[in-house]
Amino acid sequence: MKASKTWLMGTCVVAVFGLSACGSSLKAPATADVAVSQAAVENASSADGTEFAPEDMRKAREKLAAAKLALAAKDYKAASDYANQAQADAKLAQAKAGSAKAKAVSATLQEDIRVLRVELDRAATQ
């Protein structure tokens, strides 16, 4: 009886240590992830992500904030998770801004061509 109790206690202690040991090796990658997603959010912002994809930018900023909090609270797994999500959201926002702008330019050019063609037809029938 005493032996099994001790064995069980020891397992739990090992388990607890194991968890915390796993935790400390996650710190560096988590810090890196947060930094990368910080950069991603800033890039997306300067690419007019807020204007063209406000929802995605909002989610990105919220998750970045949560990641930073988790990092400070040494919850490195959560910090990485939030950071990765923030990065994905920010990149998407930036891509949406890029595709919207390109579409606008393309539409303008198509309109220019249409107007030119109308003029050409009008002049040809004179």
Added chain:
Amino acid sequence: MKTTRLSILLASTVLLLSACASGPKTTTLLDQVHADYSQAQANPKIATYAAMEMKSATEAMAKADAAANGRESLETVDKLAYLTKQKIALATEVASRKSSEADIASAASVRDQVRLDQRTMEANQARMKAEDAERAAQAARNAAAVATQQKNVAQANESEAQRMAAEANARNQQLEVQLSELAAKKTERGLIITLGDVLFSVDQAKLNADGARMVQRLATVLQQNPKRAVLVEGFTDSTGTTSHNQELSERRAMAVRDALLDLGVARSQIAVRGYGESYPVAANDTAMNRQLNRRVEIVLSDERGVIAPR
């Protein structure tokens, strides 16, 4: 008492451990993402323009599926599914942007082509206008040339007409002189030149030198006026027999004709009649009168060659 505490600890640990390894087979979000993924795989634009982003999404998809197959927690699977979802959306947006950029590039060249077409058409229209103007100018030049030519022809015709009128005038004047030299008299029948008896040898039908000279003048007139003709009429006085006089008058007329023919006058211009002692111009009572009756009258036709009969 101790056993119960241990049992609870054991049970909760087992529960805790087993909870980690008994996640769902799939989640709602993961199913949704699978649908998104299939759609993206079938999108040719993504294949063309966002292959790299799609590769990253594929890797994320695999991670999410692995977590689901490994029965990891709902939370874990959903986190991985969410990342995959965002990456698929990213690939879609990148493909859209690059596709638009390709359109922009080709639109620029289409616009340049349309502008070129417009300029070409304007140039063609201008050229056709110029050609039309040139044709009109050429037509005007032609018309002017024709008008000038017509004027020249008219002028030449007028000069010619004037020349011919002058010539005709000169001829007429010359004719007048010649006729006056021939002592032609105007009568109802026309001009009549009388060759008197003195121009013939006595009682013969032979012209003397004076007669020959008169006939020469007449010949010149007929040669210069080939459209005119003469009717040579011979007359005698009443001396001698009628038949003798008839024959003499004819012979005298023919003598004049022969002289004209010798001088080159055309036979068609000469007609001959003898009237004997008919149609005297004076009474046959005195020698002078009888001489007057012994004559040849030459009737000159009009310009058309017509002679009115006696």
